[in-house]
Amino acid sequence: MRVVKSWCAALALLLSGALVIARAAVQVSQQSETAERFLAVDVFVDSGDALLAAWQVELADTSGRARVVGVEGGEHAAFQEAPYYDPSALQRGRIVLASFHVGAELPSGRTRVARVHFLVSGGEPALEITPVTAATQGGGRIDIRTELSR
């Protein structure tokens, strides 16, 4: 009889512990779903061998979880200033970025041209970048590849 009582007590203790743990897990999960966080994303443009004088890309979050809250310039001296963007795109999930440089010192290859800050709610955003157009020195249009890096 004493053995049965001990087993029952242990079982009750285990069940209570399991309930407490499960409840805590649910709370953590709910908090992570509603929590907002900032996310900085680097925008890279690869112009290959061509000098990059002007570029334009479109950046969008198809999940609806991320909103643009800030835009910074890039790494190369030619594109260190913040690119052109529509201020009304802030607080939305879609933005068009563009910049140019008339000087002779231009980058080629893979270059970080901008950094975009998002405010993300819930899970992971689905960020997509699309090249719009680019030009090399003098205005001739060139093909570019674009890339995002977190």
Add this chain to the structure above:
Amino acid sequence: MRPEDEPPDDAPRKLVSDLRALFPAARVPAEVDEAILGRARATLAARRRKRTLLRLVPLAAAATLVLWLALGRKERDTRRVASADVDGSGRVDIVDAYVLALRIEDRPDATEGRRFDQNGDGELDRRDVDLVASAAVRVGS
């Protein structure tokens, strides 16, 4: 004697001679006749000139209107803004702004400046470039 003062052909001769004796023909000196005719001619000529001038007034007004419209159009043409699609690619993007910025670097003359002016101020400067770049990145609502 004026023709209407002549008696009819069938008037009695006695009556005609009596009337002529009673009302002898008035004698108007030739100088007076000439003076009256001259004044009449001058009055008629003045009236003709006035009519001619009155006919010319609407013509002059129409010509002035046409001239004003033509000058106004020239002025409007001068202030017309250029297309933001500077390189004629069929769309406005950052390359148009870049090409425009390159033209500024080349120090364009006044004619060239007006040709690519975007904001209607008759000059090509950084504000025009910013206008094109802003149009390129505009996000629809």
